[in-house]
Structure formats: C-alpha cells, structure tokens
Amino acid sequence: MSRLARTLCSLHGLLGIWLAYCTVQQFRYGEAWAAIVFAAASIVPVISVVRESELADEQQAEAIRAETEARRLAWADEDAAALARAELAAACCELWWTSTGEDHEATCPKNDHRSAA
Numbered sequence: 001m002s003r004l005a006r007t008l009c010s011l012h013g014l015l016g017i018w019l020a021y022c023t024v025q026q027f028r029y030g031e032a033w034a035a036i037v038f039a040a041a042s043i044v045p046v047i048s049v050v051r052e053s054e055l056a057d058e059q060q061a062e063a064i065r066a067e068t069e070a071r072r073l074a075w076a077d078e079d080a081a082a083l084a085r086a087e088l089a090a091a092c093c094e095l096w097w098t099s100t101g102e103d104h105e106a107t108c109p110k111n112d113h114r115s116a117a
C-alpha cells in the first residue's frame with residue numbers, strides 16, 4: 001500500500017470515528033433521524049478503507065505480474081542471443097553466412113563441396 005493510500009485510509013478512519021461520535025451524540029441529545037443518517041454515513045469510510053485495500057492488492061498483483069513477464073522476456077532475449085552466438089560460431093566462413101549457405105569464401109575448408117556440385 002502506497003503512502004498516499006495509507007494517508008487516505010487514516011483520514012477515512014478518522015472520519016469514521018468522527019461520524020460514529022456524531023451518531024452517539026445525536027442519539028443522546030439530538031434527533032433520531034439525524035442519528036440514523038450519521039450511522040449510515042459512518043459506514044462509507046469503512047467501505048472506502050476496504051476498497052483502498054483492494055486497489056492496493058490489485059496494484060501489487062499487477063506489479064508482480066509485470067515483473068514476471070519482464071523477466072520472462074529478458075530470458076527469452078538472452079536465449080535468442082545465445083543461439084545467435086552459437087550459430088555464428090558454427091558458420092564456416094563469412095561469405096557462406098551472408099549468402100545464406102549458397103557460396104563459400106575461397107579460403108573456406110568446405111569450399112570444395114561447391115566445386116563438386
């Protein structure tokens with residue numbers, strides 16, 4: 001939960017306590033309908049705290065999901081780079097590599113395959 005969310009939850013908690021106090025005071029010294037309104041209103045901050053907690057949980061789950069996906073993609077990139085390095089190391093000569101296997105350089109030890117064809 002972020003600092004802002006914690007601050008909001010604290011403010012909602014204080015508001016809930018204040019509304020509960022107003023409810024008690026209205027029951028004791030005021031009008032019954034006003035006490036009922038204050039009691040109903042004091043539920044709203046509780047709902048807000050619950051909702052804020054749910055949002056924080058969803059944000060944390062999304063952050064974990066994004067980090068997991070980024071790590072997976074980083075591993076895939078690393079695997080592709082390793083495969084490319086292995087293929088480059090296995091290439092017999094540069095001309096063969098750049099001509100997609102059609103021709104070999106004159107100094108390539110595998111150049112004799114082309115001349116036999």
Ligand SMILES: [Zn+2]
Nearest residue numbers: 092093104108
């Ligand atoms: Zn070659």
